[in-house]
Amino acid sequence: QFQMIKHEDLQLKESLGQGSFTRIFKGSMTDIRDGEKHVTDVLLKLLDESHNKCWESFFNAASLMSQISHKHLLLVYGISVHRYQNIVVQELVKCGALDLYLRKRGRSVPVSWKLDVAKQLACVLNFLEEKNIVHGNICAKNVLLAREGDSSGTSPFIKLSDPGIGLTVLGREVLLDRIPWVAPELVEAPESLELGCDKWSFGTTLWEIYNGGKAPLQGQDPQQKLQFYKNLEQLPPPEWPELADLIGRCMDYEPALRPSCRGIIRQLNSLIASDYVLLCDPQASTA
Numbered sequence: 001q002f003q004m005i006k007h008e009d010l011q012l013k014e015s016l017g018q019g020s021f022t023r024i025f026k027g028s029m030t031d032i033r034d035g036e037k038h039v040t041d042v043l044l045k046l047l048d049e050s051h052n053k054c055w056e057s058f059f060n061a062a063s064l065m066s067q068i069s070h071k072h073l074l075l076v077y078g079i080s081v082h083r084y085q086n087i088v089v090q091e092l093v094k095c096g097a098l099d100l101y102l103r104k105r106g107r108s109v110p111v112s113w114k115l116d117v118a119k120q121l122a123c124v125l126n127f128l129e130e131k132n133i134v135h136g137n138i139c140a141k142n143v144l145l146a147r148e149g150d151s152s153g154t155s156p157f158i159k160l161s162d163p164g165i166g167l168t169v170l171g172r173e174v175l176l177d178r179i180p181w182v183a184p185e186l187v188e189a190p191e192s193l194e195l196g197c198d199k200w201s202f203g204t205t206l207w208e209i210y211n212g213g214k215a216p217l218q219g220q221d222p223q224q225k226l227q228f229y230k231n232l233e234q235l236p237p238p239e240w241p242e243l244a245d246l247i248g249r250c251m252d253y254e255p256a257l258r259p260s261c262r263g264i265i266r267q268l269n270s271l272i273a274s275d276y277v278l279l280c281d282p283q284a285s286t287a
């Protein structure tokens, strides 16, 4: 179900950082179609050669994205396997990862923009929930910005990236480091990944988006993060009570009590229409 891309048709360009046991690069892919040479900008995800044992989970994550299509799901062009180099080739999204974008733009991002992005993420999660597909790694780093939107009113447009290598393969150290995105019930049973886990991660991602891309529990070591869950703690709530309520309901330690995606979308719609947005984004009142 994947297109196999020849190694010689790929060019690696600048590094964009790394994921869990992976490194990502900008690049280009050349292919000859109907006698013409086409060069496409791509994002190349390389599996660290020291973790080639994870190749199955690495490719399964990418194939999850290539078996279903949705406007807010990242396009995977295919994979390339050459000697010991396993590569996933995905579309290069214009404005990069949401966490970096928010940290760069700081306070200048309107609340209405943030809620619009959150709603798009809730919609693609709803699409996956209706197909009973669990993503397993919802976070601002995996939300990519295809269109920035601007003050003149064009809205932002996001694409959700693949979940990457699964938690059961990554090991406990990586799992603990992903607190508070990883749902608490997974800490002792990583294989019990369920739809409810994506709701918890959505809550954490909503917190990240509202707080300008700030990483929650940043700098805490795995043991401190584990203690955060053992004490049933919550992230510092935003000063907006209705938003704090939504984040708190998504991040309920009891998975069955977390809202459905439709419930999340309903509550986001009422936040979008609320006076708080008008007060915070004076320019929103003209929209």
Ligand SMILES: N#Cc1ccc(Nc2nc(N)cc(-n3ccc(CO)n3)n2)cc1
Residues within 6 Å of the ligand: 016, 017, 019, 024, 043, 074, 090, 091, 092, 093, 094, 095, 096, 097, 141, 142, 144
């Ligand atoms: N300057 C600049 C610039 C950087 C990246 C893109 N595009 C892009 N496309 C993807 N498919 C994935 C990513 N990622 C970036 C970090 C991660 C890790 O989560 N992914 N970036 C476009 C411009």
